[in-house]
Amino acid sequence: MVKVRLATPVLQENNEVARENRERFRKHGIFVLNLMSSPGSGKTSTLERTIGHLAGRLRMGVIEGDIYTTKDAERIEAHGVPVVQINTAGSCHLDARMIRPALEDFDLDALDLLIVENVGNLVCPAEFDLGEDARAAVLSVTEGNDKPMKYPLVFRQSEAVLINKVDLLPYTDCDISQLEKDLKLINPELQLFRVSARLDEGFGPWIEWLQKKVQEKKRGEPQAG
Ligand code: MG
Numbered sequence: 001m002v003k004v005r006l007a008t009p010v011l012q013e014n015n016e017v018a019r020e021n022r023e024r025f026r027k028h029g030i031f032v033l034n035l036m037s038s039p040g041s042g043k044t045s046t047l048e049r050t051i052g053h054l055a056g057r058l059r060m061g062v063i064e065g066d067i068y069t070t071k072d073a074e075r076i077e078a079h080g081v082p083v084v085q086i087n088t089a090g091s092c093h094l095d096a097r098m099i100r101p102a103l104e105d106f107d108l109d110a111l112d113l114l115i116v117e118n119v120g121n122l123v124c125p126a127e128f129d130l131g132e133d134a135r136a137a138v139l140s141v142t143e144g145n146d147k148p149m150k151y152p153l154v155f156r157q158s159e160a161v162l163i164n165k166v167d168l169l170p171y172t173d174c175d176i177s178q179l180e181k182d183l184k185l186i187n188p189e190l191q192l193f194r195v196s197a198r199l200d201e202g203f204g205p206w207i208e209w210l211q212k213k214v215q216e217k218k219r220g221e222p223q224a225g
């Protein structure tokens, strides 16, 4: 019988560093969002629109997780937001130890909101606490209706889901009400936002939700999740 003892110590160590990161964010009053999705769902485009809507309202920073490239970070930088790229060098998720050194590159006192774009992957990013206050997922209507049921963990742990590419609905087999029902079945507390990052539509309620979260954090109110 082979005894395997890998997962627990790795996750335990991760959770300790995540706690340190979280304490640091608390001291600086920064609300931190871990944004997850599969590749191609439009995480970066959604983030770009979010930055556009929050410009002049909140001081934002971004951590970009990517396996090899800096393409997404360059897109974010073009919006004039401080961004730090983490190349995971092959790893398909971010962990708390990757976040810790990245924080040295920010002026944490100058931030209200830090969004971490995780590596495009619906599986293991959900297993690694980064020290964030909340998680959100981007799910596009072109991905098929079965994603929530196939990858429930990421949706169970998220507080919000941006259902992206709704402008493409007429060209897909996606039943969006069924998709939303499935998401609510997995997590009844989920806030759902229908958006089109391409057309910059539907972002109002999402921006309000984010601003509310940031204000709660500033006031030191306990964060759900
Ligand atoms: Mg991206």
Ligand code: ZN
Pocket: 091, 092, 093, 121, 124, 125
């Ligand atoms: Zn992974």
